[in-house]
Every structure is written in C-alpha cells, then in structure tokens.
Amino acid sequence: MKMNKYFIIILITTLSFGQTKRKLVWEENFNKPTLDESVWNFELGDGCPNLCGWGNNERQVYTNKNHEIKDGELIIHARKEEDVYTSTRITTQNKKVFQYGRIEARAKLPVGHGLWPAFWMLGENISKVGWPKSGEIDILEYVGKEPHTVFTSLHTQDSHGNTINTKKTKIESIEDGFHIYAIDWTKDKIDFFVDDILVYTFQPVIKNENTWPYNQPFYLIINLAIGGDFGGPAVDDSALPQKFVIDYIKEYQ
Template sequence: MKYSVVLFIVLTFFSCNNDTQKLVWEENFDGDVLKETTWNFELGNGCPNLCGWGNNELQIYTKRNHNVKNGFLTISANLKDSVYTSTRITTKDKFEFKYGKVEVRAKLPLGKGLWPAFWMLGANINEVGWPNCGEIDVLEYVGKEPHVIFTSLHTPDSHGNTINTKKTTIESIEDGFHVYTANWTANKIEFFVDNNLVYTFSPDIKDEQTWPFNQSFFMIINLAIGGGFGGLEVDNSIFPQDFVIDYIRVYQ
C-alpha cells in the first residue's frame, strides 16, 4: 500500500515536470543537406556594413565549409592560399522563440585562433540594432584558453567586454560531445554544461538597459577564426578543424 502511494507520487511528479517543458522544436540534421527552410547562410566577411563581423575576425563565410551526414552537422574551418574560410548559419525569420530551454550537443574544434559558438540574438535586431536587441551566448570556446567554456549575456548596459559572463573550467571539455543548455524564463537565464549549472543571470532591475530578453530570439551557429575574442594569433598548422553539432532542441 505504501509502495503504491510512493510510486503514484513519483509518477505524478515526473508527469508534471514533463508537462511544464515539452519539446517544441528540434533539429537532428537528418538527410545530407542543410534545410534552407530552417537555416540561413550568412556569407562573406561582413563588409561593407560589419567588416570582420564586428570583431575583426579573419574568416570568410561560405556555403562550402559544412556538410550534413549521419545525423551530424560539421562546420569546417580551413586555410587555403592565405584565406581562412568557415560557415555561419542562423534561424532568423524562420524559427524564433521567446522563453524556454534550448540545448545543443556539440563537439569542439581544437587550436589557437578558433572560436566556435552557439548563440542567439533578439529578432528585432534590424529595428533596434545590437546590443539593444540583446544577445545570449549559450556556448563560446576559444582555442587560446583550453578547457574553458564561456557563457555570456550582452545588453545595452553591458556589451562587448561584458560583465554578465562566466568562465567555467572543465578539463575534459575538448573530449567528445557535450550538452550545452540555456534555460530562459521571464526572470532569469540559467546556463548548464552536461546538466551542471554553471551560471545564472537575473538582474535585480529588469528594464530596457538590463533585460532585453522579453522578446523572441533566433539561433546562430558559427566557427570564427581570430578576432578580438578569438585572438589575432592563429596557429596555421591546425587546419582543417571541425565544429560538430549532433542536435538542437527547444522545450517550452
């Protein structure tokens, strides 16, 4: 009798939890091409409006530096004839969401000068610009700082070299795949690596300067080279290097 009551309570608990966060969108990279009904390619070096993509980055983005195979998206950074190339994709105007949990399972590239990232920008960026639109960096890694993951927020009152950031040292982070998560609510944004909480952002005062996170955002995946954050010193002996994404899931 007591066992039945305990079992009922446990099942009810998990049922309630599942009801609060349901899978609403996922990308498993099935097939052998990137679905352009979901993804946009951002091409070139950002010029003339945002040369170096706003960070003095060195790469040119192309449609050729990626492949989809066996359920994985692989973005490759390459160097040929003194030209760095890579790929950057977004879901702008195709999939945007407000609040929820987003997670990505990914394997990092290695080497000084590399800067892989999974991040989000406010959908109103064309109207208000950056940083007014807000930015949520779920995963950033720079090869010049091994074993360190960056999770950051950019807002009108703190952007660029933002104070709203956390560096987390994980000695094994370069080994295999890991899951990076942001749980975003009306009151806070929590960041996790492999289900371990690493950073929580929840300013006491939430206004246009500190909390542009009350609107829809879109996702970005890219592998940058060099730049103000990635570092202008690049080890040219490392190329090619791959940033591999297994899946992306959004729960609400």
C-alpha cells in the same frame, strides 16, 4: 554533508519529475542530406561593407561550402585555403524564433589556437534597434587559446563589449567528445547549463529595455570564427583544418 539513501531517492525522483514536465516542441536532428533552408540561412563573406570582420576583427570568410551533413550531424569546417581562412555561419533569422523555455545543443568542439566556435542568439528586433540594444545570449563560446574552458555570456545595452555578465567555467574534459550546452529561459532569469550542470544565472534586479531585452523572440546562430578580438588575434595554422560538430538542437517548453 552525508545524504542517506532515502534523500537520494527523493532527489532523483524530483529531478526526473522536473524533466518530464517539459515538452519537446522543436528539434533539428540534421537528418536530411542538406541543410533545411526553410529554417536556416547562410551568412556569407567577411561582413563588409557594413560589419567588416563581423564586428570583432575576425579573419574568416564565411561560405556555404564549409559544411556537410553526415550521419545526422552538422559539421562545420574551418580551413585555410592559400591565404584565406574559410568557415560557415548559419542563422534562423526571419525563419525560426524562440522565446523562453529550454534551448540546447549537443556539440563537439574544435581544438586549436585562434578557433572560436559559438552557439548563440540575437534579438529578432536587431534590424530595428541595433546591437546591443537587441540583446545577445551566448549559450556556448569556446576559444582555443584558453583550453578546458567554456564561456556563457550576455550582452545588453547596459552591459556589453567587456562582457560583464559572463562566466568562465573550467571543464578539463570539454574538448573530449560531445557535450550538451543549454539555457533555461523564463521571464525572470536565464540559467546556463553544461551537461545539465548549472554554471551561470543572469537575473538582474532592475529589468528595463537596457538591462533585460529578453522579453522578446530571439533567433539562433551557429558559427566557427577564426581569430578576432576574442578568438585571436593569433591563429595556429598547423591546427587546421578543424571541425565544429553539432549533433542536434532541441527546444522544450
């Protein structure tokens, strides 16, 4: 379809107006020398005894030493130290929650078979109802064994494990530099974006506690897993160490 210049001007104006209607209500720019622990928690260890391998047979041990904040960026390091894989996982559980609006992160992916970086969310009620009834929103997942591909997914009581509600998006340049990963979440649907391009929409016709747990607050998680059911099982040790870099996180309402 050929678009004339007047249609293009109208389209650009409409998109710009849509953006200006949003209000930035919270942002994390990692501009302090250390992680702000009034917002963030470290999750430590290998998940045992309650969730060994973090529920996915992951191989890393999480520490509070595998990260740094440098030049306004959070850098998570995946390493192999002797026979132990180490990394970092942080959450906003019990400190900062989100419900509806646009949530986005600007991030640069690590590269290597066995690496599994993620920017995702869990329902605040997980300690009461458990997973997957709490719901899960995977804004970004990437696995090194499938290069040039990003995954955007959801888990609910009605659909979990084999991840029916998901989309694989092929982006040849996704490993190059920074990209923006976002959701636009309303009471009716969740749209997923990569660099402001819509890649997936979740909008079930029937909404109940088993299909739509997304009518409650969620908290954020950022982590870099190693191996596991999805990321592995094989890990290319020669690719380590690697970095998962997060420039910022923003919430708009």
